[in-house]
Amino acid sequence: MFGYVVVNKPELKIKDYEKYQQYYCGLCQSLKKTHGKKSQFTLNNDLTFVGILLTGLYEPKETIKKIRCPLHPIHPKLVRSNNYLDYASDITIILTYYKLDDDIQDENSLKSKVFKSILDKEFQRVKNKYPDKVARILKQLNEITHLEKQNNDDLDLISGCFGRVMGEIMIYQDDIFKDDLYNMGFYLGKFIYLIDAFEDIEEDIKKNNYNLLKNKFKNDDFQDYCYNILEMMISKSSFYFEKLPIIENADILKNIIYSGIWTKFELIKKKRLEEKR
Amino acid sequence: MNPYQVLGISPDASDDEVKKAYRTLSKKYHPDANIGNPHQAEYTEKFKEVQTAYKTIMDERKKGFTQQTYGNQSAYSTGGYQYSGNDQEAYQEAAGFIQGRRFQEALNVLNQIRNKSSMWFYYAAIAENGLGNNIRAQEYAQTAVNMEPMNMQYILLLNQLQGHQQQYRQTSQQYGNPINMMNCCYYMMCMNCLSVFCCSGGRGYYMCC
Numbered sequence: 160m161f162g163y164v165v166v167n168k169p170e171l172k173i174k175d176y177e178k179y180q181q182y183y184c185g186l187c188q189s190l191k192k193t194h195g196k197k198s199q200f201t202l203n204n205d206l207t208f209v210g211i212l213l214t215g216l217y218e219p220k221e222t223i224k225k226i227r228c229p230l231h232p233i234h235p236k237l238v239r240s241n242n243y244l245d246y247a248s249d250i251t252i253i254l255t256y257y258k259l260d261d262d263i264q265d266e267n268s269l270k271s272k273v274f275k276s277i278l279d280k281e282f283q284r285v286k287n288k289y290p291d292k293v294a295r296i297l298k299q300l301n302e303i304t305h306l307e308k309q310n311n312d313d314l315d316l317i318s319g320c321f322g323r324v325m326g327e328i329m330i331y332q333d334d335i336f337k338d339d340l341y342n343m344g345f346y347l348g349k350f351i352y353l354i355d356a357f358e359d360i361e362e363d364i365k366k367n368n369y370n371l372l373k374n375k376f377k378n379d380d381f382q383d384y385c386y387n388i389l390e391m392m393i394s395k396s397s398f399y400f401e402k403l404p405i406i407e408n409a410d411i412l413k414n415i416i417y418s419g420i421w422t423k424f425e426l427i428k429k430k431r432l433e434e435k436r
Numbered sequence: 437m438n439p440y441q442v443l444g445i446s447p448d449a450s451d452d453e454v455k456k457a458y459r460t461l462s463k464k465y466h467p468d469a470n471i472g473n474p475h476q477a478e479y480t481e482k483f484k485e486v487q488t489a490y491k492t493i494m495d496e497r498k499k500g501f502t503q504q505t506y507g508n509q510s511a512y513s514t515g516g517y518q519y520s521g522n523d524q525e526a527y528q529e530a531a532g533f534i535q536g537r538r539f540q541e542a543l544n545v546l547n548q549i550r551n552k553s554s555m556w557f558y559y560a561a562i563a564e565n566g567l568g569n570n571i572r573a574q575e576y577a578q579t580a581v582n583m584e585p586m587n588m589q590y591i592l593l594l595n596q597l598q599g600h601q602q603q604y605r606q607t608s609q610q611y612g613n614p615i616n617m618m619n620c621c622y623y624m625m626c627m628n629c630l631s632v633f634c635c636s637g638g639r640g641y642y643m644c645c
Contacts, residue, residue: 170612218459315569322568335491345568386615388571394604395570402494404455404462417608425614 160258160321161203163354164347166411167419175411177237181223182214183207185239188226189248192240194281200274201255205351208415210247212400213331215408216340219243243331249285250328253293256282257300264304265368292327299323303352312371314353314388322348336403343399350392350420357385358427382428393420439489451497458490517541519548530559539566554583558590565597573597 166179187202214221219241227235256278262271286293299320306317325348326341356363356372363370375381397416405412440447443457463469465483470476517529526549533542542563549556557580565573577594584590 167612167614218463315564315571319568335487346570349568390601390604391570391574394600397604397607398498398600401451402498404458404490404494406452406455406459413607414611417604417611418613421613421615 160254160351160355161205163351163420163423164205164208164415165419165422166414167422170418171414172410175414178239178408179207179211179411181237181239182211182244184226184228184236185241185244186210186247186251187228188238189240189244190251193245193248194252194284197277198252198281201251201278203251203255206247206251206254208412209250209328210244211408212329212405212412213243213246214241215405215412216336216403217243217331218407246331249288252278252281252285253296254324257297261304295327296324299327307369307371310369312374314371315349317371318349318352318392319345321352322346324348325351339399339402343396343403346392346396346399350389350396353385353389353392354424357389358423382431386424389424437485437489439492442485442489443493451494454490454493454497458486461486462490517545517548519545523549523551523553527555527559530563534559534562534566537566539563543567554580554587554590557583558593561593561597570597 166176168176171179183202183204186207187199190198190202221239221241223237223239225235226238256275259271259275259278262268263275303317303320306313306320311317322345325344327344329340329344329347330337331340353372356370359368360370360372360376362368364373364376372381372385375384378384393416400412400416440449443454443461445453445457449457462483465479465486467476467480467483470479473479517526519526526545530542530545533539533545540563543560546556546560546563557576561573561576561580564570564576574594574597577590577597580590581587581594
């Protein structure tokens, strides 16, 4: 479910790439600060995107500082921090916790069980911090589990559940931007769910796991079909993004939405082509 | 008051100029920036005005297609409508619900119609789109066009539903989209039937095929 909302690095200006890194490291530091060192493994690009988006929309006061990080021991890193990144780190805990739970149900993986138990306490804390929001998110996530168990393959219905999860996540506060943020998140969420299924399809078939694209996979135009529905989703998401008054970080965000978001799709395509040969 | 006057810009300002004007003014009048300011109450009022003006302009410029608003997505109403066997009457009822953005209720009415005509797919496409089911919406709109290829209303709907993708492709060229136009042939298949009527529908995608 993670790692699709990324930048297209070669097309990004160096200063923008550095800024992106500062947000990425910023989210990591926020995870450490609010949820402890053990939670840093949950860091991902997708929630970094949410943090950058909300920062661009609300332009909060930010602090930038230099830190030394064990992963990059030689060069000190600049990191940004603000309350929107803190919010993104809270949400990261929720989504990762769910993902681990999902992995446990699918594969009964011991590794996932261990990681999940690490997050138990933090998950409860975030749940208590935003009870209504988390309840709405969990309702949709449980609905996905339920539909998957039924082997339902209605693309709009299931991806729509994850759409509502992302829509909910995008809304930080109740203001005039909430509808546009929600819709932007809704279609981004549908995109993420669908590309995740697109990536996992072969493995899911092999392992006899659920995948909503199974019936489409036999068709000759499978890849083009998937591309078309993915573009349908991200183009709607971008439409709502363009309605928001974002100037700050706009180049980074547009690089992600209009280009970086396809990086994974291209990789999967290439990999399939090579396997065929 | 005219929203453009509130933001101090001309109606021909670009989207970016509108956004910049909003940023400047919202910074100036933001409640947090004016704590202790004797004009604080007045500024807070002004801040709200600026926000409303911005929203009015953007909603007007980017109308999109009718979409449900946040918090209103799962309004499953049982509805009071009783299908009487008169399809025409049911379509009118559905159209009324669509007008009022009550898409789920529109679908509830449509689902009582047994004989699915092109009209059925047309209305169902709009209702599904409003509910965020955009894959199904395009399929239905396509079906309506296939059933009645000369119907201008259906063609326009399909075109509108595909409009975001065209816009997206244009913008993504500036950002070095790794996919480029490789998949346009697939897209062409959908657009082919439209090209006869609306040449603008294809907007230059023919070039690369």
